[in-house]
Amino acid sequence: MSGARDQIMGQVRRALGRAEGTDDARARDAVDARLKEPPRGLIPARVRGREAEELGRLFMEKALAANCTCATVDSLEAVPDAIAEYLASENLPATVRTGDHPDLAAIPFDRRPVLTVSRGPSDGGDAVSLSTAFVGAAETGTLALVSGPGTPTTLNFLPETEIVLLRRSRIVGPYEDIWTHLRARNAEAGSMPRAVNLITGPSRTGDIEQKIELGAHGPLRLHILILDDL
Amino acid sequence: MQATSTRFKQNAREALDDPQLQQALTKMKAGFVERRARARADLPEFDALRDQARDIKNHTIEHLDLYLERFEANVTANGGHVHWARNAAEARERIQEICRSVGARTVTKGKSMISEEIALNDALEEDGLEVVETDLGEYIIQLRREAPSHIIAPAIHVLKEQVADDFRLHHVQFDKARPLNEPRELISEARQVLRRKYLESDVGITGANFLIAETGTSVIVTNEGNGDLTQTLPKIHVVIASLEKVVPTLDDAAAILRVLARSATGQEFTAYTTFSTGPRREGDPDGPEAYHVILLDNGRSAMLGTEFQDMLRCIRCGACMNHCPVYGAVGGHAYGWVYPGPMGAVLTPSFIGVDQGGQLPNASTFCGRCESVCPMHIPLPKMMRHYRAREYEQGLAPPATRFGLDIWGFVATKPRLYRLATRLAVGLLGRLGRARGRLAKLPLADGWTRHRDLPAPEGRTFQDRWDAMGGAR
Numbered sequence A: 001m002s003g004a005r006d007q008i009m010g011q012v013r014r015a016l017g018r019a020e021g022t023d024d025a026r027a028r029d030a031v032d033a034r035l036k037e038p039p040r041g042l043i044p045a046r047v048r049g050r051e052a053e054e055l056g057r058l059f060m061e062k063a064l065a066a067n068c069t070c071a072t073v074d075s076l077e078a079v080p081d082a083i084a085e086y087l088a089s090e091n092l093p094a095t096v097r098t099g100d101h102p103d104l105a106a107i108p109f110d111r112r113p114v115l116t117v118s119r120g121p122s123d124g125g126d127a128v129s130l131s132t133a134f135v136g137a138a139e140t141g142t143l144a145l146v147s148g149p150g151t152p153t154t155l156n157f158l159p160e161t162e163i164v165l166l167r168r169s170r171i172v173g174p175y176e177d178i179w180t181h182l183r184a185r186n187a188e189a190g191s192m193p194r195a196v197n198l199i200t201g202p203s204r205t206g207d208i209e210q211k212i213e214l215g216a217h218g219p220l221r222l223h224i225l226i227l228d229d230l
Numbered sequence B: 001m002q003a004t005s006t007r008f009k010q011n012a013r014e015a016l017d018d019p020q021l022q023q024a025l026t027k028m029k030a031g032f033v034e035r036r037a038r039a040r041a042d043l044p045e046f047d048a049l050r051d052q053a054r055d056i057k058n059h060t061i062e063h064l065d066l067y068l069e070r071f072e073a074n075v076t077a078n079g080g081h082v083h084w085a086r087n088a089a090e091a092r093e094r095i096q097e098i099c100r101s102v103g104a105r106t107v108t109k110g111k112s113m114i115s116e117e118i119a120l121n122d123a124l125e126e127d128g129l130e131v132v133e134t135d136l137g138e139y140i141i142q143l144r145r146e147a148p149s150h151i152i153a154p155a156i157h158v159l160k161e162q163v164a165d166d167f168r169l170h171h172v173q174f175d176k177a178r179p180l181n182e183p184r185e186l187i188s189e190a191r192q193v194l195r196r197k198y199l200e201s202d203v204g205i206t207g208a209n210f211l212i213a214e215t216g217t218s219v220i221v222t223n224e225g226n227g228d229l230t231q232t233l234p235k236i237h238v239v240i241a242s243l244e245k246v247v248p249t250l251d252d253a254a255a256i257l258r259v260l261a262r263s264a265t266g267q268e269f270t271a272y273t274t275f276s277t278g279p280r281r282e283g284d285p286d287g288p289e290a291y292h293v294i295l296l297d298n299g300r301s302a303m304l305g306t307e308f309q310d311m312l313r314c315i316r317c318g319a320c321m322n323h324c325p326v327y328g329a330v331g332g333h334a335y336g337w338v339y340p341g342p343m344g345a346v347l348t349p350s351f352i353g354v355d356q357g358g359q360l361p362n363a364s365t366f367c368g369r370c371e372s373v374c375p376m377h378i379p380l381p382k383m384m385r386h387y388r389a390r391e392y393e394q395g396l397a398p399p400a401t402r403f404g405l406d407i408w409g410f411v412a413t414k415p416r417l418y419r420l421a422t423r424l425a426v427g428l429l430g431r432l433g434r435a436r437g438r439l440a441k442l443p444l445a446d447g448w449t450r451h452r453d454l455p456a457p458e459g460r461t462f463q464d465r466w467d468a469m470g471g472a473r
């Protein structure tokens, strides 16, 4: 197998004029520099230099366009009521599967006893999940969720209805700003999370005669609760 | 998959005579083209972003060895494994070994063109594994035992009535009288059937749209979420990706993602873009316990440093085929192998040889639309011309073509003769087509006139008109 690696690499190097023994210091420097300080690409004007308020508005507009629904809450205390109302309005069962991320653990569900809340990953038997977003990118109404002990990835894909909590202070403009937050997190954690899910609306397919239908394999509904923490 | 690209002409003729296929293709064309145009209009920077995407890939390809080294090191540092494969057989063997090592019985798969390229399903099935495609389009064609006919919409050639028939035939567990008239009903049924498969699966295999050197990450882009269920639920996640999928950084991936969905489906962004790095971490409540990346060459490194190097920028968006008049007329199967349309006309001879795929570069009118919509600015027509030249040089062009080209060559190098011949031909054709301005039938050009008219020339030859205008001033 190392034979395969050497042969492939050898052929690539020869084709690029970097055969064994040639000086490739300049190429190495260029690569090191790019990886160490990734250059930022062209940022679309729609999110360039925008204030938080504008970004919040754009995020909602784009999320709605991607078939999400959105609501705002002004504190974690208000989350149980907001969820109960949403589930009732959609005629959905009042049960929620969630993780134990600090924000999720701090929600006082006992105030709304009609909601049945359980915690942990999903095994496919849950109708509704509640996750928390790492950040949201206004550019296209995209949520970024990261895997971790308190944020199971299965909650993002198995239940038919997914509710995501997003702090307004974590709404950024372009995707590049997701990476800024992610690199800061990684520096602290020591590595990338296993999974970073960029989610823009519920699951969909156009595979049958190009007619777009929601809820192909993942969630049919994606409801975003924006927590006003600014 | 056994290539039938050498039979392109015959395949194309059959496709043109297939009414169901023609109906499906008509539905397809308008959708993709309109949606892309709208997405492009909604982002004023779109063309500048295309230039940037091209530059990122060019930089990466010029430093491919170094970025692959970093990618490999970072996968390993995060607890994953990288396996290098020179060709399809090696890639299949690595994956078979991984499946055997855990005693796998069921394998679920996200959509991967490379898995088609290496004919992975057949190999796994020979090992007694149940292999389940989870992308709805792939699932449909798996049931039909067909090959994909489009790289992002594999079942685009199938009508919903045909899907309903397939489901009735294969999903015997459901009531025979159930309604399956609407896409919604078909999708719910597929969802129900595949749910079970995800949960039972031992190994999840996905492709990758990008590999990120900076972090040792593989990226998949899906709308259904099937790729995510495929890679999250089983114990093992295997990624199969070719060398040129690597990009330097997260920023570079984001920059290219901005043009990918817009070019492919006309969406601003795909529903799910997932970045996977290594297996489940300590304390993680879910995710695979092992993470493998198969790095496949299979002809890529041989394109480096040749006139086909630019093709390695391809991000498999499908825009070139969506806008191609030939693809739009004959569909994907006529191309006879995994990659159809203009990109396939370049990739097929590159990967399986000019003798096998050399016919495909002829399946072009050189109208140039593919290049003009390609987000990576790949000069597809130029590369097809290179292959035409090679095909001719190697004596593989069919005798009729060679005879025709030889006559043309003889005449074209003798200016007086050329003028006389073209003047006669143009005059004759002009008279024949005077009434409609088009010719519905023409001896020797039956291949053209059978499915469309030939515009009749109007009056004089180019050279005569040029002279009349004062010639080369």
Ligand code: SF4
Binding pocket: B313, B314, B315, B316, B317, B318, B319, B320, B321, B343, B370, B373, B374, B375, B376, B377, B378, B380
């Ligand atoms: S050649 Fe260009 S347009 Fe065609 S699939 Fe590749 S990137 Fe897309």
